[in-house]
Amino acid sequence: MTWSETQPLLSQASWDTLYMVGWSTLFAVVGGLPLGLLLVLTDRGGLLQNLPANKVLGQVVNVARSMPFIILMVALMTFTRSITGTTIGREAAIVPLAIGAVPFFARLVETAVREVDGGLVEAVQSMGGNTWTVVRKVLVPESLPSLISSTTTTIVALIGYSAMAGTVGAGGLGDIAIRYGYQRFETQLMWITVAILAVVISVIQFAGDFAARSLHRRGGRSGPAPRLRLLRAEEPAAAAVDKVA
Amino acid sequence: MITTSGLTKIYRADRSRGREVTALDGVDLHVREGEVYGVIGQSGAGKSSLIRCINLLERPTSGTVTVAGQDLTALAGRGPRAGKELRRARSRIGMVFQHFNLLSTRTVQDNVELPLEILGTTGRDRSRKALELLDLVGLADKAGAYPAQLSGGQKQRVGIARALAGDPKVLLSDEATSALDPETTRSILQLLRDLNRQLGLTVLLITHEMDVVKSVCDSAALMERGRIVESGTVGELLATPGSELASALFPVGGDASGPDRTVVDVTFHGEAATQPVVSQLARTYNIDISILGAAVDTVGGLQVGRMRIELPGRYEDNVVPIGFLREKGLQIDLVDNPADPAVPAVPAGPAAQALLVKEGAK
Numbered sequence: 001m002t003w004s005e006t007q008p009l010l011s012q013a014s015w016d017t018l019y020m021v022g023w024s025t026l027f028a029v030v031g032g033l034p035l036g037l038l039l040v041l042t043d044r045g046g047l048l049q050n051l052p053a054n055k056v057l058g059q060v061v062n063v064a065r066s067m068p069f070i071i072l073m074v075a076l077m078t079f080t081r082s083i084t085g086t087t088i089g090r091e092a093a094i095v096p097l098a099i100g101a102v103p104f105f106a107r108l109v110e111t112a113v114r115e116v117d118g119g120l121v122e123a124v125q126s127m128g129g130n131t132w133t134v135v136r137k138v139l140v141p142e143s144l145p146s147l148i149s150s151t152t153t154t155i156v157a158l159i160g161y162s163a164m165a166g167t168v169g170a171g172g173l174g175d176i177a178i179r180y181g182y183q184r185f186e187t188q189l190m191w192i193t194v195a196i197l198a199v200v201i202s203v204i205q206f207a208g209d210f211a212a213r214s215l216h217r218r219g220g221r222s223g224p225a226p227r228l229r230l231l232r233a234e235e236p237a238a239a240a241v242d243k244v245a
Numbered sequence: 246m247i248t249t250s251g252l253t254k255i256y257r258a259d260r261s262r263g264r265e266v267t268a269l270d271g272v273d274l275h276v277r278e279g280e281v282y283g284v285i286g287q288s289g290a291g292k293s294s295l296i297r298c299i300n301l302l303e304r305p306t307s308g309t310v311t312v313a314g315q316d317l318t319a320l321a322g323r324g325p326r327a328g329k330e331l332r333r334a335r336s337r338i339g340m341v342f343q344h345f346n347l348l349s350t351r352t353v354q355d356n357v358e359l360p361l362e363i364l365g366t367t368g369r370d371r372s373r374k375a376l377e378l379l380d381l382v383g384l385a386d387k388a389g390a391y392p393a394q395l396s397g398g399q400k401q402r403v404g405i406a407r408a409l410a411g412d413p414k415v416l417l418s419d420e421a422t423s424a425l426d427p428e429t430t431r432s433i434l435q436l437l438r439d440l441n442r443q444l445g446l447t448v449l450l451i452t453h454e455m456d457v458v459k460s461v462c463d464s465a466a467l468m469e470r471g472r473i474v475e476s477g478t479v480g481e482l483l484a485t486p487g488s489e490l491a492s493a494l495f496p497v498g499g500d501a502s503g504p505d506r507t508v509v510d511v512t513f514h515g516e517a518a519t520q521p522v523v524s525q526l527a528r529t530y531n532i533d534i535s536i537l538g539a540a541v542d543t544v545g546g547l548q549v550g551r552m553r554i555e556l557p558g559r560y561e562d563n564v565v566p567i568g569f570l571r572e573k574g575l576q577i578d579l580v581d582n583p584a585d586p587a588v589p590a591v592p593a594g595p596a597a598q599a600l601l602v603k604e605g606a607k
């Protein structure tokens with residue numbers, strides 16, 4: 001195949017991948033964030049403690065998360081058709097991708113939110129804050145660096161899943177790699193798609209890490225202050241910190 | 246200002262097996278308006294449970310909590326979640342924490358504004374109030390810094406400024422200085438004292454350090470295994486024979502020089518302090534008195550002297566001289582003499598000591 005033949009193929013495939021991954025990430029975050037928060041809040045000692053609900057949610061998330069994507073895609077076909085009117089194509093692939101990614105992201109959110117110091121929750125309660133205040137002012141902002149990392153992880157996982165969506169005619173880079181590389185032995189084309197995927201994943205990973213780190217540095221524990229405790233009195237130490245900061 | 250009656254808290258570690266921890270066991274506490282009240286006790290005594298029950302962060306199992314005339318336990322409702330009324334009441338009680346509990350993603354000023362956001366104060370008023378409070382705690386220049394850039398003492402000042410944002414009448418402090426070095430501890434305690442005087446703030450502070458009580462408290466209570474075993478103003482405590490708190494607040498050392506000696510602690514306050522009692526005692530009864538230890542100190546703003554003296558002979562031989570000291574208006578605490586095998590080893594506790602004194606007095 002010549003470049004003039006492969007170039008439109010590759011750009012269409014890249015666009016399809018980004019389209020599927022973009023939308024399903026959006027749904028994963030919109031659905032997974034509240035679900036992950038609920039997993040924490042309804043647990044023992046949580047602000048909305050409700051153990052039966054917590055058990056049910058946890059079980060649903062576990063089952064959905066351990067389901068192989070390809071099976072999820074097949075199992076959801078009727079549901080997909082009822083939403084998009086078809087079971088083939090990019091739009092149809094977004095449905096199982098999003099549904100697979102919601103529990104995946106929810107577990108990551110749960111882990112991130114559990115890391116938040118309970119003392120902060122208590123502080124807001126002592127000020128008269130309600131559960132919603134705690135979520136908005138403490139749980140989400142304080143776990144934001146981890147939430148961003150979780151989003152990055154989810155995007156990368158979705159890129160992987162989206163390759164399988166090619167089997168329902170959704171297109172995308174994975175589809176190219178399989179159809180041309182595996183079935184037609186167009187090795188060169190396959191390597192190009194692998195390279196594109198590698199670049200895309202690296203860029204997303206880098207951007208995500210950068211965003212998480214810069215947020216973390218702003219407020220987080222990795223600030224320069226604790227290293228400067230050689231000075232005894234409080235005020236000179238503070239002055240030294242000022243210079244660094 | 247703060248009254249608890251019969252406050253009991255039982256933690257059920259495991260509902261199915263019914264393992265229970267009684268953290269508070271019928272606590273009656275009374276904190277007067279405008280005073281600094283210290284609750285001291287060892288780790289696990291139930292101090293944190295007590296303070297957390299006062300703003301109902303922890304639901305008491307039974308008993309009532311009244312703050313500023315409002316029965317908070319009645320506001321609590323039955324469910325686990327705090328209703329609107331209770332949340333309003335909480336916003337009028339400031340709370341300071343051992344580990345500061347500042348939001349790491351917010352600047353110092355935004356941390357102080359947080360309670361005001363919850364109260365629904367508008368933007369301009371919020372920042373004005375926050376800057377005012379930061380000025381009050383001596384951190385006006387740190388408004389834009391993040392907590393990670395502050396020292397421990399500065400973080401606690403932010404914590405205090407934040408606690409004051411809702412114009413509370415009452416400040417609760419759970420080991421606010423326990424994570425700080427001695428020098429910083431002093432400056433934070435001084436700040437609490439100043440706020441107490443300037444704003445008429447009632448402060449209930451919890452600590453495991455006697456020095457904290459000694460330097461700032463008007464009143465104190467000793468907690469052991471979920472109960473308050475002693476309480477009162479510092480003056481009252483010092484005047485209570487056998488008070489464990491008093492002897493911890495104001496210790497004198499010195500051991501008996503041998504068996505067959507009577508050791509007593511003599512506490513002077515008020516007028517008694519000016520009389521030459523020891524020489525009078527020696528002259529009147531013609532006995533040799535050794536001074537084992539002595540100190541003069543200021544506790545809770547009161548000048549107090551304490552002396553540990555040794556008289557020859559057993560307690561039975563010294564009933565009359567000790568009676569003489571009592572008549573002079575001095576407070577006498579009998580100290581066990583471990584070198585004296587004739588006296589059975591009495592477990593050292595306030596109750597046991599008091600018993601000994603009473604029996605001796607018969």
Ligand SMILES: Nc1ncnc2c1ncn2[C@@H]1O[C@H](COP(=O)(O)OP(=O)(O)O)[C@@H](O)[C@H]1O
Pocket residue numbers: 256257258266267268286287288289290291292293294295
């Ligand atoms: N949330 C809890 N669940 C179960 N037991 C608790 C809980 N909080 C405290 N306790 C227990 O209650 C007792 C008193 O604890 P606490 O009030 O923290 O004491 P202190 O602050 O004096 O150290 C301890 O035995 C502790 O283990």
Ligand SMILES: [Mg+2]
Pocket residue numbers: 292293294420
């Ligand atoms: Mg404690």
